[in-house]
Amino acid sequence: MIVAALLVLVLGLATGVVARRSASARPLRAAHFPGQPSHLADRPPLRFRVWASVAALLTVVVVIDVMFQPGTALVIAVVGGVGLAAIAGTMHRYARECDEARRAVEAYAPTIAIPYAGKVGVHIGMWSPWVERTGVLWCIVARTPALFGQLAEMYPDVPIVQGRIPASVRGALYPHGAAANADFIAGSSATHVFLGHGDSDKPLSASERVLQYDLVTVAGQAAIERFEAAGLSIPADRVRIIGRPQTEGIEPAHGPVPKPATVLYAPTWRHADDTLNVSSLAVADQVVQALLDRGCTVVFRRHFAGQNHAGAEAMIVRVNQLLEADAAATGRPHRGGPFAMEEPLIDAFNSVDAMVSDVSGIVVDFMASGKPLVMYAAQYADPEAFRAAHPSAAAAYVIDRDLVRLDDALDAALGNDPLAGARGERADHYLGGPNRTDPARRFMDLVRELSSS
Template structure:
């Protein structure tokens, strides 16, 4: 009893002496953007007033859903990948953001529509002020360990979305078992956990397809019939360490040169995180240089740089392409929607081992990391395409039994159902 009284007294003291930065909002109706402005009032009083005003504004806005983010520089594309499909539900949404040092970066590099709530000096302790009573569910697109700070609040439903579907370890992390619901694209998303010894009850999973692939169109015909096929080369990033480095970016110049020599038009879209490292930027530049020189010499309109990286979405790149070369990456799962041919690089193992480890590679033409089988792979990718029939079944396994915009509609309906109880 004495300990409980001490805890209450400590919280009261904190309220009356706290000078730390309070949580604040960006884009919330009824609130100015940013932390409270300096004034003649003592910081303690100024911050208390700000907190009360923020709570009132959130009650008035009455969000029913939220995106809870505790990651870092990946926020612009990870949040941006899912926000439109959450908003399509018609439910009012708010984004909770942990690391203040990245807030300006997020705002400058994204087009988020929802109000952002930046947690203050008390970090997750600030959630008691900003989790509006109307909030029913929180969605997670990045598996930061700090997500646990949000998940301590058990009166809301915590939903794991991830930011892409692939066979990378990020798609079968044991921490995912702690979420209330795991949204996956298809049966493959469930089987990955069991394959790696992670037990999660089947009732926790919701198969909803891949909304982001809804706009990806089918092939315009057998690839061998095309006079000049367009190939999307989309290497993944290097990962957090070598154990999850699946990137072929270092071989990019050779890969796109071989495609150009075959008369193909190339779309080059590296993973956005690759631009964070000087070594990767050098490889990107070298790949750009190969395509630029070939374009100048032949007039072939290769697509790279601003257009491929920023102006076009992943779906746009897929729709402009007739085939794909990628790595272990969510781009492959998205591309499956089209049923067009694709190749995947294996940077560390042989072809058979790679296909056994990564399900989506079973219907890929597997390119060895040393490029020793590049000619054979390009023959199959651009001419023979012996795996065409098998891709249709693989698509259903990976992306679920959805066509057109059915996945996006199913996801929006699920969000509404969860929000409305």
């Protein structure tokens, strides 16, 4: 009995080899890869200290009991040994699943990645449809565990990992200029390509952060000139004009603006520091009321960012209330609130006759329509000074900071439209030239090129 009890104890303790080897297993946070375990937990179900504590207690009890009650010691050794084996087996299964998850990512071997260290995640969707259409294998790489969970839910059909860019990736595409992108760049030998999430005359569109990327893509010549004006020296072989795939499906204007017109009002987010603000939200109710006074049907589309500015949020509520009241009184089918946000932007562009905005990427994309554009100059009393500082406004009707020219700008845009002839040249300058029948081609060619490099 004594020998049997001690032998069973030794066999139980031998499971410690498996437990120790499995103790270091940590999951690769991954989702939506073919063949990966679907139930892998973020943390191991049992730690090695659980096995060690049970083993120590079992050893003490068996060694003491074997001297006085060998039979009892044998039973305890058998039960304890089974328990140790169960703990070690649980740890081993988890380690095996961690390995399976890692092998699933390696077997998928994505060649393109979209690393992301932003906050809201929508920037990925601004480019992913065209990446998907190339047919290359690609994935999202989230910087943090919290962001991984958010993006896995937002993009349920796209493989996603957290942490480092997979070794198989040859091209990494960055739709957001977060400072933390430097961590991705430092940890991967892939070609790192800055995409951004829109082309505009905002100061951040010419940030020196772009210098860390191997390749900087731009929509058109205007962006290159913006870099030069900001003193950023980027070698020509590190800049690629790719147009704006996001303008795909925009229908050009057909004839003059009808009366009454349908107008898209799409302000950018309001900066917390008014001295840096470029948004028209501070005067949004006056702008919208001026449109309503002209009999316009208004589509009000707020920016998805900047929701922590109390004054801006209150103004957005005010504008939606104005539209609801006018719709009730006149029957005009205004669109605002969540409905306007959920409507695809291209559909919104195609459903209107003109747009009012400010300094925002939406302005450049709208140029593809050839329709009248009105821009608000938040920091300028002189429209010409605003145009000089913001070339995207060269063919736009400008509303000055104090709204002195509000009526003149709206009347010109919705009336005889004297800037109609200038808009084509501006669109070519900002959107990559006159040949824009296939606006996604150059970007998709770049993705394929990176994938096969």
